[in-house]
Amino acid sequence: MIESQSILEPLKTAQHYTPRSARELRSQAVYRLQVGLFGLCAMLLIVGLANVIRDRLRLSESADPIQQVVAVDAKPTKAASDPLADIGVVPSADTTTRSKPSPIPDAEMTDEPGAPVAP
Template sequence: MDENPRSREGLQRVQIGLTGVAGVVLLVGLANIVIDKARVDDAAQPPPTVPTLSTNAIAPKDPLAELGVQPAADQASAVPDLQPDPNLRKPMDRDPQ
């Protein structure tokens, strides 16, 4: 029985398509197995712990002052450069008379 080339070509295309579908199903199945195994391993491990300060550790009194962001309470509250000159009596926004 001699088949024509057109039917052979069609049969070959069907075989390639089925092989591709089987390959995709195999890859999806393997990925599902790997993901399930990872979930089981993650559930078996305890959650990670976060390091905390012990109760007898001394907490900083003013962390912003220690970082230098805010002046400490013992420092002068006013900056001397921003103090008005006590010798100035006239407002500066008017013409001198």
């Protein structure tokens, strides 16, 4: 049986730092490079797999005949409107709902009391 006191005894002498050899430094650098490249390859595979899944979903959604039937029977929905564009704070992005500007009435044709009279 191993003596437990010899294992647990505190160090009685100072431990000196020994610098790593060139071989140890090189092996550590190669190990870090391997881990980095493995991580990079793993991320590329995950992104590629996600891209394939997204493309398959897009193809399956467009080819679904049930969605086409539901889309024909559905009531048309009102397009989302921009409240700031509705009140005139910002220009509207939708070009189909542009209204024609109202013509400014000619001052001669108005019956307002302060309107100038043509000579």
